[in-house]
Amino acid sequence: MYRTNTCGELRLSDSGKEVTLAGWVQRLRKLGGMTFVDLRDRYGITQLVFNEAKDSVLCDQANQLGREYCVQIKGIVRERASKNPKMDTGDIEIIAEDLNVLSPSLTPPFTIEDHTDGGDDLRMKYRYLDLRRPCVRKNLELRHRMTILIRNFLDAKKFIEVETPDLIGSTPEGARDFVVPSRMNPGQFYALPQSPQLLKQLLMVAGFDRYFQIAKCFRDEDLRADRQPEFTQVDCEMSFVDQDDVINLFEEMCRMLFKEIRGVELPKLQQMTWQEAMRRFGSDKPDLRFGMEFVELQDFFKGKGSFSVFDEAKYIGGICASGCAGYSRKQLNELTDYVKSPQVGAKGLVYIKYNADGTIKSSIDKFYTEDVLLDIKAKMGAKDGDLVLILSGSNANKTRIQLCSLRLLMGSRLGLRDKNIFKCLWIIDFPLFEWSEEEQRLVSTHHPFTMPNPDDIPLLDEHPERVRAKAYDFVCNGTEVGGGSIRIHDTKLQEKMFKVLGFTKERAEAQFGFLMNAFKYGAPPHAGLAFGLDRFTSILAGLDSIRDTIAFPKNNKGRDVMLDAPSELDSKQLEELSIKVAKTEK
Numbered sequence: 001m002y003r004t005n006t007c008g009e010l011r012l013s014d015s016g017k018e019v020t021l022a023g024w025v026q027r028l029r030k031l032g033g034m035t036f037v038d039l040r041d042r043y044g045i046t047q048l049v050f051n052e053a054k055d056s057v058l059c060d061q062a063n064q065l066g067r068e069y070c071v072q073i074k075g076i077v078r079e080r081a082s083k084n085p086k087m088d089t090g091d092i093e094i095i096a097e098d099l100n101v102l103s104p105s106l107t108p109p110f111t112i113e114d115h116t117d118g119g120d121d122l123r124m125k126y127r128y129l130d131l132r133r134p135c136v137r138k139n140l141e142l143r144h145r146m147t148i149l150i151r152n153f154l155d156a157k158k159f160i161e162v163e164t165p166d167l168i169g170s171t172p173e174g175a176r177d178f179v180v181p182s183r184m185n186p187g188q189f190y191a192l193p194q195s196p197q198l199l200k201q202l203l204m205v206a207g208f209d210r211y212f213q214i215a216k217c218f219r220d221e222d223l224r225a226d227r228q229p230e231f232t233q234v235d236c237e238m239s240f241v242d243q244d245d246v247i248n249l250f251e252e253m254c255r256m257l258f259k260e261i262r263g264v265e266l267p268k269l270q271q272m273t274w275q276e277a278m279r280r281f282g283s284d285k286p287d288l289r290f291g292m293e294f295v296e297l298q299d300f301f302k303g304k305g306s307f308s309v310f311d312e313a314k315y316i317g318g319i320c321a322s323g324c325a326g327y328s329r330k331q332l333n334e335l336t337d338y339v340k341s342p343q344v345g346a347k348g349l350v351y352i353k354y355n356a357d358g359t360i361k362s363s364i365d366k367f368y369t370e371d372v373l374l375d376i377k378a379k380m381g382a383k384d385g386d387l388v389l390i391l392s393g394s395n396a397n398k399t400r401i402q403l404c405s406l407r408l409l410m411g412s413r414l415g416l417r418d419k420n421i422f423k424c425l426w427i428i429d430f431p432l433f434e435w436s437e438e439e440q441r442l443v444s445t446h447h448p449f450t451m452p453n454p455d456d457i458p459l460l461d462e463h464p465e466r467v468r469a470k471a472y473d474f475v476c477n478g479t480e481v482g483g484g485s486i487r488i489h490d491t492k493l494q495e496k497m498f499k500v501l502g503f504t505k506e507r508a509e510a511q512f513g514f515l516m517n518a519f520k521y522g523a524p525p526h527a528g529l530a531f532g533l534d535r536f537t538s539i540l541a542g543l544d545s546i547r548d549t550i551a552f553p554k555n556n557k558g559r560d561v562m563l564d565a566p567s568e569l570d571s572k573q574l575e576e577l578s579i580k581v582a583k584t585e586k
Helices: 056-063 120-125 134-156 197-205 243-262 274-281 308-312 329-339 370-380 396-413 454-459 491-500 505-519 533-541 571-576
Strands: 018-031 034-041 044-051 070-079 092-103 179-181 189-191 210-218 230-239 271-273 315-321 350-354 360-362 386-393 424-428 433-436 441-444 471-476 479-486 526-532
Touching: 018 044, 018 056, 018 092, 034 056, 044 056, 044 070, 056 092, 134 210, 134 243, 134 533, 197 210, 197 230, 197 505, 197 526, 230 243, 230 533, 243 424, 243 471, 243 479, 243 526, 243 533, 271 274, 274 396, 274 424, 315 370, 315 396, 329 396, 350 370, 360 370, 370 386, 386 396, 471 526, 479 533, 491 505, 526 533
Parallel strands: 044 092, 271 424
Antiparallel strands: 018 034, 018 070, 034 044, 070 092, 179 189, 210 230, 230 526, 315 386, 350 360, 350 386, 424 471, 433 441, 471 479, 479 526
16 A cells, blocks of 8 residues: 555544655755655645654655655654644644655756746646646646536536547638548548537437537637637537527526635626627627726717817727826837737827826827817716726727727726636627638638527628627636527528528538538527636636646647647658658758
């Protein structure tokens, strides 16, 4: 037996017991003739005591230990003289009687502590060491607990868990696929699933009624803090339901998770239309933890001054930063540089400072009278001491999105985005289509199987851009955590959707003929939703990135620096796969 107890469970009530522990050396301290070793495992840390006067050979053996040595010890539990209230086992220590080095360790490249001295790249290269840190491990433990709670909840609601294949056909509509060459079918490729969308719809046709899966998904897209090339979805589908049925059931699940994981009671969540969210916050995933709502100012500026930028703008919007009138010229220049950066793309920033002494200072005060600026103050609901920031542009939604970036920056600067506060809502009534500048055509906002709002179906032929979708997103603290839609289950309507999207009949048949054919065999009305498990876990864990909710994540270039992947294949493998790689000139 390697151990009788873990390093996190012994208490004063265990005093006098003979125990065997196993784990890793966290730290070693010498004090006179005594050597103290902190032994760590997944469950906690226990202090070991080696007494030179009692057993000099054993104490000398302990002094040879290094950090991260894997050891086994036997000893007697004793009450600690100087207790440590910060440790669960801080009332006891183990008087060591035997020590067995199970595996020595090189000096680790960084400290295995919450506040480590290792940078991101180094920690990712030695991720197996990084995972020993309690602060990282607890995120994986939280993720485990979430999946257990989700499975139990859905099982109680009569969902059945079904695994769908990871080698499927490519569906270019959407993000880029990862593709896998087929050795047995030269020149042909599988794709890794971006989601199990089509397969779960077929399960509804098959009469499974309620399906779920903790599904691994893959998207070859640019990375950021809340994206990885491979990620996990809590993927669900239901038959004979409408939008309210889906929202109510999964709101109940979210309420359960917040209660069980964080002890937070979510109220009944509001539903906000996409149009309202864009108008008020410039985002389809608004952060409601703070105000700073947009105020439209076209009517208050146009024709009341000589500022051509505003006169020519289609949209003028402002936010009010409370108590920020004292911002210096340097701070205002930083904000201007931020909105003009490539990731935001605004042409400039206008500010109005309503100073605490009642005076007004603005970047446009030479173009407008003080009366106009006072009218803006009233419209914005600003007070003395507040700072109003204004953006304008020729495209209303584009300018709103730019103003949203500024709003989030100011919210962060003012400490208004508290990770221990959770503001959730549902966004509904998305546009069914959006314009793709890259492809110069309408594409699906979600996917081509989303049901149009029945009231808008007559618009499909002449004004598809005005059609609303029967779609819904679950948003928390400015992050889209999950989303879904009512699905099209009528073959003719699905054919019309493909036509609007520019699919030829032959292309639609080639890519989705199996689904269209299945709909001819009594397809039930159905709907679904998928939550991003990585994102959901990161929000409940209070993390800025999803990387630490994933055991072995990729870096921001999509590389696994620990496994050195992706990597080149040797010529024999490529030949077996019938793949020719073009040689590049050096």
